[in-house]
Amino acid sequence: MGKVGVLLLNLGGPEKPEDVRPFLYNLFSDPEIIRLRFSWMQSPLAWFIATTRAKKSQENYKQIGGGSPLRYITETQAQALQAHLQQKGTDAKIYIGMRYWHPFTEEAIDRIKRDGIEHLVILPLYPHFSISTSGSSFRLLEKIWQEDPSLNRIEHTVIPSWYKEPKYLQAMAQLIAEELDKSANPDKVHIFFSAHGVPLSYVTEGGDPYQKEIVDCTALIMETLNRPNPHTLAYQSRVGPVEWLQPYTEEAIPELAAQGVKDLLVVPISFVSEHIETLQEIDIEYREIAEESGIENFYRVPALNTHPVFIDSLATLVEDALKSPSVQLSEVMHPEKTVKMYPQERWEWGMTTAAEVWNGRLAMIGFLALLIELISGQGPLHFVGLL
Numbered sequence: 001m002g003k004v005g006v007l008l009l010n011l012g013g014p015e016k017p018e019d020v021r022p023f024l025y026n027l028f029s030d031p032e033i034i035r036l037r038f039s040w041m042q043s044p045l046a047w048f049i050a051t052t053r054a055k056k057s058q059e060n061y062k063q064i065g066g067g068s069p070l071r072y073i074t075e076t077q078a079q080a081l082q083a084h085l086q087q088k089g090t091d092a093k094i095y096i097g098m099r100y101w102h103p104f105t106e107e108a109i110d111r112i113k114r115d116g117i118e119h120l121v122i123l124p125l126y127p128h129f130s131i132s133t134s135g136s137s138f139r140l141l142e143k144i145w146q147e148d149p150s151l152n153r154i155e156h157t158v159i160p161s162w163y164k165e166p167k168y169l170q171a172m173a174q175l176i177a178e179e180l181d182k183s184a185n186p187d188k189v190h191i192f193f194s195a196h197g198v199p200l201s202y203v204t205e206g207g208d209p210y211q212k213e214i215v216d217c218t219a220l221i222m223e224t225l226n227r228p229n230p231h232t233l234a235y236q237s238r239v240g241p242v243e244w245l246q247p248y249t250e251e252a253i254p255e256l257a258a259q260g261v262k263d264l265l266v267v268p269i270s271f272v273s274e275h276i277e278t279l280q281e282i283d284i285e286y287r288e289i290a291e292e293s294g295i296e297n298f299y300r301v302p303a304l305n306t307h308p309v310f311i312d313s314l315a316t317l318v319e320d321a322l323k324s325p326s327v328q329l330s331e332v333m334h335p336e337k338t339v340k341m342y343p344q345e346r347w348e349w350g351m352t353t354a355a356e357v358w359n360g361r362l363a364m365i366g367f368l369a370l371l372i373e374l375i376s377g378q379g380p381l382h383f384v385g386l387l
């Protein structure tokens with residue numbers, strides 16, 4: 001086999017306070033995050049939301065040291081994966097392609113070309129597929145491929161989602177068991193899976209398999225854990241005025257407390273690295289909500305980061321992908337009717353319908369807010385939680 005490369009896809013995060021606004025601008029410019037019927041409105045709206053949200057977001061990042069640890073952690077994961085693959089006899093170079101911040105996906109592709117990579121495994125660091133995460137990165141890659149025919153020389157294969165990988169489940173179960181055993185009464189602890197949310201319309205109209213994959217994944221982790229603890233699944237990090245997947249984490253925690261739960265173990269499951277939503281949202285905001293509502297012991301399972309069993313699972317995914325028939329970007333993005341992949345047609349159609357909702361509500365709220373905010377210094381977006 002010729003030169004092998006592995007492209008790890010991730011979201012990216014601002015490294016310092018000045019990065020927050022341009023990072024948010026990149027995020028809200030993505031039509032997979034907000035799609036507007038009139039594409040000319042995308043940039044002004046992204047600019048508007050980024051500018052108005054930046055201060056609050058910067059304050060959150062300040063609470064965890066001013067920036068996101070995502071780049072550093074992803075780099076250590078890449079090094080660990082490269083070393084582990086080498087140990088197992090696979091020579092591969094690892095590249096990091098972030099969607100909204102450095103090192104950008106475009107830069108990774110430039111390096112892959114320069115290094116003369118012949119076989120490329122595309123591995124998103126999201127265990128579950130969502131239109132808004134892996135889907136967005138795949139769409140960007142597809143565009144890069146379309147614009148640069150020389151990339152067709154590279155044989156590529158995509159791993160669309162991988163939450164069923166046994167060693168990933170084992171690593172999660174191991175981390176949960178270690179945390180449970182720190183409690184005086186391990187069997188009494190309520191295990192609380194907190195997944196990152198998406199707008200409900202992504203699932204109901206867009207056909208996003210994300211919710212199903214998350215539900216499946218929690219069941220598989222509980223099965224692997226094999227303990228008698230009760231468990232709950234809820235969704236965190238809602239942004240904007242539309243309905244997201246329910247139950248919401250910030251509402252589910254007080255409900256459990258009202259039912260008499262005293263020991264709560266939060267398990268973040270959408271993401272494999274520590275980031276602002278584990279370090280700030282869970283460890284600070286949700287802990288406060290829990291303690292105020294009567295939870296006595298609040299624990300949190302650490303993110304996988306460079307857990308050796310997790311790195312081994314990533315290596316297995318890469319090795320299996322190199323041995324199996326390739327999965328093309330075009331297959332994932334435009335599956336044939338007979339292939340049971342992501343329902344692109346419903347997704348396109350659904351996102352258009354969802355877009356109308358976003359378009360109507362966000363654009364209207366956005367420009368109205370801008371006007372009111374300019375006049376009064378206090379806009380309505382503060383009340384719907386967008387700013």
Ligand SMILES: C=CC1=C(C)c2cc3[nH]c(cc4nc(cc5[nH]c(cc1n2)c(C)c5CCC(=O)O)C(CCC(=O)O)=C4C)c(C)c3C=C
Pocket residue numbers: 011012013014027032033034053057068069070126130132133196197198199239270271274275276277
């Ligand atoms: C699987 C994980 C994620 C999903 C699904 C997801 C969807 C999604 N996110 C936003 C809006 C924002 N996300 C932000 C940060 C952020 N998002 C994820 C993961 C998922 N997002 C991570 C890991 C991070 C943090 C990166 C870091 O800095 O460590 C932010 C910025 C932070 C903030 O201002 O709160 C926004 C905004 C939407 C709208 C969405 C689905 C449509």
Ligand SMILES: [Fe+2]
Pocket residue numbers: none
């Ligand atoms: Fe997000």
Ligand SMILES: [Fe+2]
Pocket residue numbers: 196237277
């Ligand atoms: Fe988020």
